[in-house]
Amino acid sequence: MKRSALAALAVVGIALTGCAANNDDAVTTEPAAVTEQAPQATAEPVEQEETSLHETPEPTAEEDMHAHPLGSRTEPLGVGEVAPLGAMWDVTLSASEGVPAGQDGDEYLMEDELPAEGEERLIATFEFTFLGQPDDAEAPQEFSMVTFVGESGQTYEAGSYLVPEDREDLSQVGDLYGGASGAGDVAAIVPADEVDGGAWRVEYYDPAAWEPIVAYFASMES
Secondary structure, eight states, rough: OHHHHHHHHHHHHHHHHHHHHHHHHHHHOOOOOOOOOOOOOOOOOOOOOOOTTOOOOOHHHHHHHHHHHOOOSSSSTTTTTTEEEETTTTEEEEEEEEEEETTGGGGOOOOOOOSSSSSEEEEEEEEEEEEEOTEEOOOGGGGGGEEEEEETTTEEEEGGGGSTTTTBBBGOOEEETTOOEEEEEEEEEEEGGGTTOOEEEEEEEEEHHHHHHEEEEEOOOO
């Protein structure tokens, strides 16, 4: 009887072992296959032009003119160009030329007031426009002075008394009301080698700004 029971238990044990083996086979799974991905394309860096923070574009001729509305000794304004002398006056060089001695009225000048050998008498015509109110008036020569700066940098006096009698000098221009213009001549005795590269210098003392405003004009018409 005991042997039969033991034999039965042995058969049950063998059966359970077989089931366990079958369960192990069912649970076992194969590892998932790894899919290889194609490498992604990398964008090429875009080349940029090197620019300097301090680099500025070259000004055009028109921009350069507006940047220096009063001209300079080495780059003076030309005939017909307008220089603003503050808020109250505009001045324009209408003409500039050399005039020989022997003109009407020269006999009233002192000998040292006439051009000597190697010198030239230059005469410039300036037009002043007063920009004040219609009821305000002012004379061009009241706060302004004209001189000539030679090529070497030396300054020469210019005056109305050197202008021939048949021409109207600047001192004869009276008070101008707002919007009115007046023109007159000034003259200077200058060494001939100082004319080229020289410039007329118009200085206006601006009472409102408490400082002089200076404009430069070419010595001769180009």
